[in-house]
Amino acid sequence: xxxxxxxxxxxxxxxxxxxxxxxxxxxxxxxxxxLACRDVGRGEQTARDISRSTHAADMAVIPIDxxxxxxxxxxxxEYRDRFSGLDVLIINAGIIRSGRETSxxxxxxxxxxxxxxxxxxxxxxxDVLKAETAARIVNVASSYASEPDFDxxxxxxxxxxxxxxxxxxxxxxxxxxxHLRGASERLASLRMPWHPGWS
Ligand SMILES: NC(=O)c1ccc[n+]([C@@H]2O[C@H](COP(=O)([O-])OP(=O)(O)OC[C@H]3O[C@@H](n4cnc5c(N)ncnc54)[C@H](OP(=O)(O)O)[C@@H]3O)[C@@H](O)[C@H]2O)c1
Numbered sequence: 655x656x657x658x659x660x661x662x663x664x665x666x667x668x669x670x671x672x673x674x675x676x677x678x679x680x681x682x683x684x685x686x687x688x689l690a691c692r693d694v695g696r697g698e699q700t701a702r703d704i705s706r707s708t709h710a711a712d713m714a715v716i717p718i719d720x721x722x723x724x725x726x727x728x729x730x731x732e733y734r735d736r737f738s739g740l741d742v743l744i745i746n747a748g749i750i751r752s753g754r755e756t757s758x759x760x761x762x763x764x765x766x767x768x769x770x771x772x773x774x775x776x777x778x779x780x781d782v783l784k785a786e787t788a789a790r791i792v793n794v795a796s797s798y799a800s801e802p803d804f805d806x807x808x809x810x811x812x813x814x815x816x817x818x819x820x821x822x823x824x825x826x827x828x829x830x831x832x833h834l835r836g837a838s839e840r841l842a843s844l845r846m847p848w849h850p851g852w853s
Contacts, residue, residue, distance in 0.1 A: 658685035662740055664733070665689060666720055666775070667747030669696040673793065674704075676744060681710035688737070690718040690729060692747075702793055720747050720771030721757040730778040739785045745772045746794040748823075754814035762808040764816075768823035795847035799824035 658680055663682075667673040668689045677687055691697030694757050697715035705713060714736065718729035733740075748768045757766035776791055783789040802822035809819060831836055 655679065655683050658683040660684070661687070662686045662688065662737065663742040663744060664740060664742040664779070666718065667691075669693065673744075674700060675747040678704050678708060681705075681708040681713070684710075685729045685742075686712035687714070688733065689713065689715045690720075690747075691715055692717070692719050703771065718775075719758075720745075720775060721759075721761075721763060721766040722771075723759055723774060726771060726774050726778060730775070733779070734782065738782075740779060740782045740789065742790045742792065743779055743783060744745065744792045744794070745775060746792075747771070748794060750816055750820040752816045754809055762810075762819070764819045764823050765808055768820070769826045778825060782851060790846065793847045795849050796821075796824040797849050801825060 661684075663685045664678050665673055665687065668677040668687075669691050677689065677700070681687055687710070689697045689701055689705075696719050697717070697761055701713045701715055702850070704710060716729055716732050716736075717725070749764055750765055755763040757763050759766060759792055761770065772793060783791065798817075798821050800818075800821040802825055803812075804811075808820075809815075826847035
């Protein structure tokens with residue numbers, strides 16, 4: 655990996671799994687990290703652990719629940735208050751559920767978290783990203799993606815199947831460059847779906 659010195663990265667879901675590994679790797683290469691975490695206590699513990707293992711100093715924690723529209727907007731407001739410009743947005747937080755649950759906005763939870771949250775956070779940060787010449791948006795996708803049922807996106811008319819729900823949400827992430835193109839041709843071309851273990 656090239657040096658990330660002087661580059662600011664927002665990453666969601668850095669408290670465990672793949673997100674935590676990405677954050678640790680980026681800190682090792684000098685990135686200034688903003689950990690966007692659902693649980694601030696876990697986020698701060700993660701920041702301390704990463705700082706200790708990498709000797710990285712530049713790390714902030716800002717709360718976000720990516721399944722909630724209000725929480726995403728509060729995150730963006732705090733980000734704008736504290737920082738200007740953003741080099742890389744990594745949208746990694748994702749879930750799979752065995753039973754149907756709904757978000758605080760009343761939307762099926764994997765759809766709210768893995769799809770709508772991705773879009774809203776990206777759109778709310780677009781102008782901040784645009785300020786940077788080599789901005790990147792990385793969406794953590796999955797090779798498990800499969801075609802959604804557009805007539806029943808939220809599993810309201812058929813029994814809930816967690817794996818099917820997860821796969822269709824990940825397919826939506828693969829589709830999103832087309833949706834972003836209307837907002838920004840340049841950013842759409844800079845956006846990268848990333849499939850863990852594949853690319
Ligand atoms: N693991 C795999 O084999 C695999 C393969 C392909 C793709 N992926 C994708 O890679 C990404 C990470 O997966 P993982 O296996 O590393 O998952 P994980 O270990 O379960 O971690 C998920 C992260 O997302 C956060 N999160 C969940 N819901 C959130 C919400 N509403 N708001 C904010 N943060 C939230 C969790 O925070 P808390 O600490 O608060 O729970 C946690 O930090 C996901 O998008 C997943 O679909 C994983």
